[in-house]
Amino acid sequence: MARTAKRYKKNTEKKVSGIPVCMAAIYARLSVDSDEKKSESIETQVTLIKEFIQKHNENPDREYEIAVYDIYSDLGKTGTNFDRPGFERMMNDVRAGKINGILVKDFSRFGRNYIETGNYLEKILPFMKVRFVSVCDNYDSYALGAKNQELSMNIKNLVNDAYAKDISAKERxxxxxxxxxxxxxxxxxxxxxxVEKVNGIYKLIVEPESAKIVRRIFEEYASGDGIQSIIDRLFEDGVHRISDYNQYHHVYCQDGENLHQWGNSSIRAVLNRNNYYGDLVQRKYESRFQRGEKWCDILDESQWIITPNAHEPIISRELFDKAQIRLKAAQQKATKTTEGWEDDERAFYNVFYCGDCKRKMCTRRCKGNVYYFCNAAWYRDERKCSHKSISEEKLQKIVRSELTRQFQLSGLRKKDMSAISSAVFLSKINEIQTEIRKLDADMERRSEKLAQAFMKYKEGELSKEAYIEMKDDRNNWKEFCEERKKSLEQTIRKLEKQQKEEARFLRSLLELDGTTRINAELAEGLIESMYLYGDGRLEINFGFKGAVEHE
Known part of the structure; x- marks a missing residue:
């Protein structure tokens, strides 16, 4: 770790007139919230930060100089996650040792997710020796009093998280x-x-060229053609897949353009769209963001919002229903062939990749056995990969054998494995308990502040309206904290249960000398990645040891 820290320091700290120079990134973000645009524009944020840098560098008593390495920004990107191109480019430059400082207007511009933002500010950036400055919050992670500002920083991040959820609820x-x-x-x-605006509202309008392809897909599938046959013919006719159509804005491939075959999921998505028979069907999914989770829930049909005959249909309702009958039958067949294998039959699914194209390996059942294969072997465009396949049973034997060998080479004993497992879980539990303590401390502080306000109200120094507003604010915050603590405590119980199960499994793996069947949880805990190559080589990258190759 020390060598890593020195490498960052060496690459980024230069001397100007004896003063160390912080090679800094200016980061600005504007979300999709239109209310932010007036005062929070990218230009406004950058200007404010530049003014701060100029004022700082003009100070004769400054301890360091700030030099701007580059400006990074994300326009129209939410702060509730860190999946943003500008942010990722900045972090790549941090990892490359090009910058060792980040300046933002305020904490909310950096991120609104309490957990992830705290992880960056308290762990990732300090480890990389990166100074973090929030201009409007008067926060500098390298300042002498930075540690004392930690609680205040976390409270602001909690407020930003709550604000994002409130805005999300209003928008929804x-x-x-x-x-x-x-x-x-x-x-x-x-x-x-x-989409066009008609009589003040946005309506769906038929686009003739692509509508013909939609009609063609439904007609061919309803008449008995398989999805792969439809994909093959669309490729032969030079029809752009949907993502390329959105890029080129025309259906058929032209000179100088790349032609990619349609995916199975894209064809199914077309066949499942209710909007094609003229009804506007919306709210089929709902975000889990309000619950602090990723992804979406699939809603029951009774919860959909349907507007009949809202726009011109591309196909008839009869043709749509005919296609649904075939889709449902195919889905039932697929369910029978894949049922239950998430837990028992494909333990390596989340860590197994094609060694040639690096795509995730797919799975299928054949004669009662599960096989891993590279789906790109069936592509007809430039993404085509070599054929390769291996069974789950063969993988189990190879990995068990290599695990036993690695354990022996590492000299790991049962108590060592238990200690490793416990340490990982204990670290996660400690993080959550720290957050619970911060929530309790903040709640206590707010209650004390409200008690003081009550005394001022009784003595006539504070109006009744102002006191009630403070009380409502405290109560709303208390409700948020209690819900958050309940969720965190539930996570701790789940982690404690997983810890016991994994420790037991790890001990049994050693006791049975590598004969225990590996489940998905253990595979993901012990293996970082596995790659199968076209020449039959299998590369296993264990989390506790280097790569192992098996012919």
Missing amino acids: AAKRIAQKNGEYVGSTAPYGYC
Whole structure:
């Protein structure tokens, strides 16, 4: 770790007139929230930070000089996660040792997710020896009093998290009203349509060229053609897949353009779209963001928002229903062939990749056995990969054998494995308990502040309206904290249960000399990645040891 820290320091700290120079990144972000645009524009944020840098560098008593390495920004990107191109480019430059300082207007511009933002500010950036400055919050991670500001920083991050959830709830409510009024609220139109504003609301309008392809897909599938046959013919006819159509804005491949075959999931997505028979069907999914989780829930049909005859249909309802009968039958067949294997039959699914194209290996059942294979072997475009396949049973034997050998080479004993497992889980539990303590401390501080306000109200120094507003604010915050603590405590119980199960499994793996069947949890805990190459080589990268190759 020390060598890593020195490498960053060496690459980034230069001397100007005896003063160390911080090679800094200016980071600015503007989300999709229109209310932010007036005062929070990218230009405004950058200007404010530059003014701060100029004022800092003009100070004769400064301890260091700030030099701007580059400006990084994300326009129209939410702060609730860190999946942003500008942010990722900045972190790549941090990892490359090009910068050792980050300046933002305030904490909310950096991120609104309490857990992830705290992880960056308290762990990742300090480890990389990166100074973090939040201009409007008067926060400098290298300042002498930075440690004393930690609670204040976490409270602000909690507020930003709560604010993001509040904005999300308001936007969702507004979107529901628009949907019930028959307005299309999607970010992009379904393939076959475009979006236009008609009588003050956004409507789906048929796009003739792509609509023909939609009609063709339904007709061919309803007449008995398989999805792969449809994919093959679309490729032979030079029809762009949907993502390329959105890029080129025309259906058929032209000179100088790349032609990619359609994916199975894309064809199924077209066949499942209710909007094609003229009804506007919305709210089929709902974000889990309000619960502090990723991804979406698939809603029951009774919860959909449907506006009948909202736009011109591309196909008839009869043709749509005919296609659904085939899709449902295919889904039932697929369910029977894949049922249960998530836990028992494909333990290495989340860590297994093709060694040639680096794509995730797919799985299928054949004669009662599960096989891993590279789906790109069936591609017809430039992404085509070599054929390769291996069974789950063969993988189990190889990995068990290599695990036993690695354990022996490492000299790991049962108590060592238990200690490793316990340390990993204990670290996660400690992080959560730290957050719970911070929530309790903040709640106690707010209650004390409210008690003081009550005394001022009784003595006539504070109006009744101001006191009630403070009380409501404290109560709302208390409700948020209690819900958050309940969720965190549930996570701790889950982790403690997993810790016991994994420790027991690790001990049994050693006791049985590598004959224990490996489950998905253990595979992900012990193996970072596995690669199968076209020449039959299998590369296993264990989390506790280097790579192992097996012919």
